[in-house]
Amino acid sequence: MKLIMAIINDDDAFQVMDALNEQGYSVTKLATTGGFLRAGNTTLICGVTEERVPELIQIIEKKCKARKQITSVTTPQAGTPESYAPYPVEVTVGGATIFVLNVEEFKKV
Numbered sequence: 001m002k003l004i005m006a007i008i009n010d011d012d013a014f015q016v017m018d019a020l021n022e023q024g025y026s027v028t029k030l031a032t033t034g035g036f037l038r039a040g041n042t043t044l045i046c047g048v049t050e051e052r053v054p055e056l057i058q059i060i061e062k063k064c065k066a067r068k069q070i071t072s073v074t075t076p077q078a079g080t081p082e083s084y085a086p087y088p089v090e091v092t093v094g095g096a097t098i099f100v101l102n103v104e105e106f107k108k109v
């Protein structure tokens with residue numbers, strides 16, 4: 001048994017969950033926040049048998065698109081180190097960041 005944790009864009013979340021449900025996967029959606037952009041994203045957790053992991057990753061890959069986002073970074077200004085100037089930086093976010101974890105035990109009681 002494996003536990004998949006997939007961090008994806010909020011905009012892709014419902015499409016991914018629909019596709020997973022259609023294929024019989026149980027999935028839990030968590031509202032999460034990225035530590036770098038400090039913006040909302042979605043983390044899906046899904047417990048599956050090891051054989052199904054490649055199919056699950058394929059579904060996530062198909063439905064999640066990479067996006068460019070602008071964020072601002074602040075650096076000290078030359079001559080006045082006490083003042084900070086924000087400047088925009090473009091980062092590519094996603095499609096999906098996926099962790100595959102071993103599950104020691106899985107029980108429904």
Ligand code: 2BA
Nearest residue numbers: 007033034035036037038039041091092093094095096097
């Ligand atoms: P955020 O932390 O908000 O990061 C958004 C995007 O900003 C990242 O996209 C990456 O392109 C960029 N980025 C992140 N940290 C950076 C840094 N220290 N310097 C420069 N650029 C940086 P993704 O890599 O696609 O990650 C999307 C989201 O997935 C992340 O949102 C975070 O919530 C999660 N994530 C990614 N890698 C992770 C990891 N190793 N552990 C835990 N969460 C992770």
